[in-house]
Amino acid sequence: MNCEFLVVGAGIAGASAGYELSRHGSVVLLEREDRPAYHSTGRSAAFFTVNYGNRVIRALTEASRAFLSSPPDRFAAHPLMAARGVLTIARADQMETFEANLAEARKLTDEIAPVTVAEAHRMMPVLRPDYVAAAHFEAGQYMDVDLLHSGYLRALTGRGGKLVCGAEVRRIERVGGVWRATTPAGDFEAPILVDAAGAWADEIARMAGVRGVGLVPKRRTVIIFPGPEGVELNGAPMVIDVDEQFYFKPEAGKILASPADETPSPPCDARPEEIDIAVTVERIQRASRLRVARIEHSWAGLRSFVADKTLVIGPDPDTDGFLWLAGQGGYGIMTSPAAARAVAALATGGVWPGDLAAREVTAEHLAPGRPALAADRNASAP
Ligand SMILES: Cc1cc2nc3c(=O)[nH]c(=O)nc-3n(C[C@H](O)[C@H](O)[C@H](O)COP(=O)(O)OP(=O)(O)OC[C@H]3O[C@@H](n4cnc5c(N)ncnc54)[C@H](O)[C@@H]3O)c2cc1C
Known part of the structure; x- marks a missing residue:
């Protein structure tokens, strides 16, 4: 099956990225498990607080607040957040x-x-x-993680995107400028692959011949x-x-x-x-x-964290068409709206989100090739 964006992993990272990318082209979300929030996403404490993590994390959280407090019409049947100190x-x-x-x-x-x-x-x-x-x-706020995650997936499929469960990616090849992911549910091809595999993101990178980020x-x-x-x-x-x-x-x-x-x-x-x-x-x-x-x-x-405890978002510096959305640590739910907009902008050559720029968060702060990750990348031979 062919599409424009192949996303590996259907936790909150993959679901939110798929949601944003589906505005720009066809998306297939590949998930190994029979249900998509089985791992970290289904096990969080569901808390939204801006007093957590480093400066970039806090800015991503703050930039996610508007979406979580006031999601688009029909995104969710109930509020996604409830006030709780x-x-x-x-x-x-x-x-x-x-x-x-x-x-x-x-x-x-x-x-x-x-x-x-x-x-x-x-x-x-x-x-x-x-x-x-x-x-x-x-x-602070409690988030309804299940409602948020299912809202992303519903909107994604409503725009023609596809979620394929039971689709463990076992092999990744790049042939003629196209990625091919081999899974028990079939082969999937796209020019752009987004690695949103949570704790397994470095493993997916290695499968694609890409250096890891030291997750x-x-x-x-x-x-x-x-x-x-x-x-x-x-x-x-x-x-x-x-x-x-x-x-x-x-x-x-x-x-x-x-x-x-x-x-x-x-x-x-x-x-x-x-x-x-x-x-x-x-x-x-x-x-x-x-x-x-x-x-x-x-x-x-x-x-899952990298060395500087900041998310890893953006194109791999050495490999065409391979984008990272990893290292969400303990902030992956509350940063998902802003992180997804960032990865979509970088995947489509779009404009960097103005609310992130206003909070002095640039693509370089999140880039997989940033200096803080160099030692781990150098140590990681594909
Ligand atoms: C106890 C706890 C409390 C937390 N509390 C909070 C909180 O209060 N607020 C907050 O914002 N965050 C919190 N977090 C963090 C948050 O849960 C994570 O940052 C977030 O869920 C990460 O999402 P993810 O999509 O990257 O990972 P995951 O949800 O793990 O999704 C990754 C997916 O990739 C799939 N996958 C892996 N390999 C393959 C493959 N080869 N082929 C196909 N699919 C594959 C996996 O099956 C998995 O479903 C908490 C986490 C924990 C554990």
């Missing part, structure tokens, strides 16, 4: 980090402000009275346990440790918690480890009066 807490020994974190955050947004310890306890009554020395509050998938664990009896936490904010040693958020009468682990892992179907679950319980119980008597559900997912 983020309470960042610090112990007395974390004050230096706390001040730095607050100063950095306030450069970007005035939606973050310090709150008193008493206010912090009012917002999250289960915090231990002796634990918190300082806190700040951000008017390191890192496992993160999540547990769900019943919320406390007799304490109303409905609408209470997410709580995050200022050093990102743990976070927890109330969700429909239950608590979702993570030790915010970042354990390097090969690309795989990640599973939670007992030790990480134990660490989660220990950290949550140290900071709060929550009791984890029974874990109802746990999972792990991969957050």
Whole structure:
């Protein structure tokens, strides 16, 4: 089957890229699994916050806000975001980090402000009275990831694009200026291939004879346990440790918690480890009066980073027609609208998005050939 843009991977990256590219030409999205959000996209904490990641990540997040708050007509049946605060807490020994974190955050947004310890306890009554020395509050948002992801896919197919599941790309060749991807669901050809394969993006590159970018998938664990009896936490904010040693958020009468682990892992179907679950319980119980008597559900997912922890977006400098959309780390959902517009502009020779330029994000900041990735690229022989 022929098309203009072949996208490998149908997580949030591939789905959003396919959505933007389908404005310009025919798109086929190839997904190995039987359903498209099986890996990282279906395992996130679904949070939108501009106080996360480096300057470029924060700018991409901010540039995604308009789409997520106000998507196009008929994109989604319900709002994609719901207001929910983020309470960042610090112990007395974390004050230096706390001040730095607050100063950095306030450069970007005035939606973050310090709150008193008493206010912090009012917002999250289960915090231990002796634990918190300082806190700040951000008017963050929960995202409906499933609605966002399915909205991208529905719009893509509505424009004539195709999602092919059960289509693991096993071989990639370039013949006469056209990529051919061989999968169990058939062969697919296009002049442009977008590598949106999440933790597997370097593997896809190697298959195509392209140098990798040094992607390191890192496992993160999540547990769900019943919320406390007799304490109303409905609408209470997410709580995050200022050093990102743990976070927890109330969700429909239950608590979702993570030790915010970042354990390097090969690309795989990640599973939670007992030790990480134990660490989660220990950290949550140290900071709060929550009791984890029974874990109802746990999972792990991969957050994939390159050396400078910034997304990798754009044409490979050495290989015609091969574009990267990788390294989404822990920000892939909330940056997806802006990242997809960026990759579409670069794939089609279009104008660089004005809102990214206005936030001083250039194609060079995201380029696979940027200096920060040179050592990893040089070390990666196809
Ligand atoms: C616990 C956790 C919490 C997180 N919380 C947040 C959050 O609050 N906010 C936020 O914005 N982000 C969050 N993230 C990060 C976010 O989930 C990721 O950045 C994002 O999902 C990455 O999307 P992706 O499409 O690149 O990867 P994936 O969703 O993993 O998709 C890649 C796809 O490529 C497919 N693929 C791989 N190889 C092949 C092949 N050979 N052929 C065909 N298909 C292939 C895979 O099957 C997979 O479906 C979190 C992540 C985790 C794990």
